[in-house]
Amino acid sequence: MSSEAGQQHPLGIYYKIWVLLFVLSTFSYLVDYYNVQGSMRWALVIIFMILKAGFIVAIFMHVVWERMALVFTILGPPVVLLLLISFMAVEGAYTEGTRFDYMGHDRNAVALGPNDIHHEDAGHGEAAEAH
Amino acid sequence: MSELAVNQAQPQSGLDGLVDDWTADKQTYHVPWGKAMMWIFLVSDTFIFTCFLTGYLNVRMTTTQPWPPQSEIFALSFGGAPIPLILIAIMTFVLISSSGTMAMAVNMGYRKDKMKTFWLMCATAAFGVTFVSMQAFEWSKLILDEGVRPWGNPFGAPQFGSVFFMITGFHGLHVSAGVIYLLIVAFKVKRGDYDKKGFEIVEIAGLYWHFVDLVWVFIFAFFYLL
Numbered sequence: 614m615s616s617e618a619g620q621q622h623p624l625g626i627y628y629k630i631w632v633l634l635f636v637l638s639t640f641s642y643l644v645d646y647y648n649v650q651g652s653m654r655w656a657l658v659i660i661f662m663i664l665k666a667g668f669i670v671a672i673f674m675h676v677v678w679e680r681m682a683l684v685f686t687i688l689g690p691p692v693v694l695l696l697l698i699s700f701m702a703v704e705g706a707y708t709e710g711t712r713f714d715y716m717g718h719d720r721n722a723v724a725l726g727p728n729d730i731h732h733e734d735a736g737h738g739e740a741a742e743a744h
Numbered sequence: 745m746s747e748l749a750v751n752q753a754q755p756q757s758g759l760d761g762l763v764d765d766w767t768a769d770k771q772t773y774h775v776p777w778g779k780a781m782m783w784i785f786l787v788s789d790t791f792i793f794t795c796f797l798t799g800y801l802n803v804r805m806t807t808t809q810p811w812p813p814q815s816e817i818f819a820l821s822f823g824g825a826p827i828p829l830i831l832i833a834i835m836t837f838v839l840i841s842s843s844g845t846m847a848m849a850v851n852m853g854y855r856k857d858k859m860k861t862f863w864l865m866c867a868t869a870a871f872g873v874t875f876v877s878m879q880a881f882e883w884s885k886l887i888l889d890e891g892v893r894p895w896g897n898p899f900g901a902p903q904f905g906s907v908f909f910m911i912t913g914f915h916g917l918h919v920s921a922g923v924i925y926l927l928i929v930a931f932k933v934k935r936g937d938y939d940k941k942g943f944e945i946v947e948i949a950g951l952y953w954h955f956v957d958l959v960w961v962f963i964f965a966f967f968y969l970l
Binding site: 621645646680698701 | 786795846847901943944950954957961
């Protein structure tokens with residue numbers, strides 16, 4: 614049962630997917646590079662992520678060519694994880710709300726970046742980064 | 745004897761095949777046992793990484809302190825102005841390159857081209873070492889230059905450090921283990937250990953390697969980009 618066929622496919626499809634993964638990764642990176650923000654950022658990053666993950670699983674891991682019994686074993690159980698993610702998201706939003714509403718945490722706090730931090734110790738950090 | 749006859753019959757495909765594979769008194773998966781076991785391991789690993797990422801989702805949502813700006817923290821300067829997130833982008837490309845060479849290695853394995861399989865697996869392992877080295881650089885930069893710790897950092901929410909070290913650390917561990925696994929299989933291929941058994945082992949090792957790349961796709965999106 615083992616070696617009569619294996620997973621042998623023309624090389625061309627691997628090259629195409631390889632190039633496609635590079636292109637999709639570049640697109641995700643450009644989302645950050647051009648500083649796209651808000652819901653557009655989420656949409657683009659998640660679309661590129663799902664496409665990349667899909668191509669890796671389907672083609673590189675050969676799942677499109679596997680028999681249904683194995684495909685369902687692989688893709689079925691992780692579906693319950695979506696339930697975990699949605700429960701934890703609901704719970705997280707609730708916890709955050711109570712912290713703002715009852716513990717007086719600041720809704721408008723802003724994060725610091727490396728430049729804000731290293732500014733104070735006489736450009737030491739910037740000098741170190743430049744080399 | 746009857747079991748043998750059943751196993752040799754041409755299995756049906758599609759939905760009928762699904763029902764038949766699970767209900768008939770015979771082997772369910774028509775793949776080598778090692779491959780089925782690798783897939784079951786990978787499914788369990790999916791649960792581990794998803795639990796980590798879900799934990800990250802939860803602490804990031806619940807913390808009321810601002811999340812540190814990843815784009816600036818992982819910027820790197822090559823003489824000029826810092827380029828945002830460039831180190832992580834390069835690491836992503838290195839890992840995708842390794843996935844490509846691994847896919848080629850699997851293909852060459854099934855063509856019984858042992859030397860090409862060996863060298864492509866070595867190239868994959870070399871990309872893996874490059875990735876881990878860059879990660880070591882990233883960790884030391886964050887720990888030594890930026891003062892990021894699992895319990896706090898100068899930028900914002902202290903959870904940033906614990907999430908970062910746990911998730912990228914666990915992924916880096918997978919890459920390192922993968923490099924060792926690939927090299928062992930590569931040398932056994934070269935030595936001729938699989939000449940009679942067949943080269944499914946290369947595909948099985950490849951499944952693990954592609955999974956490591958797959959996990960990185962999610963870490964790249966959720967931890968570094970969003």
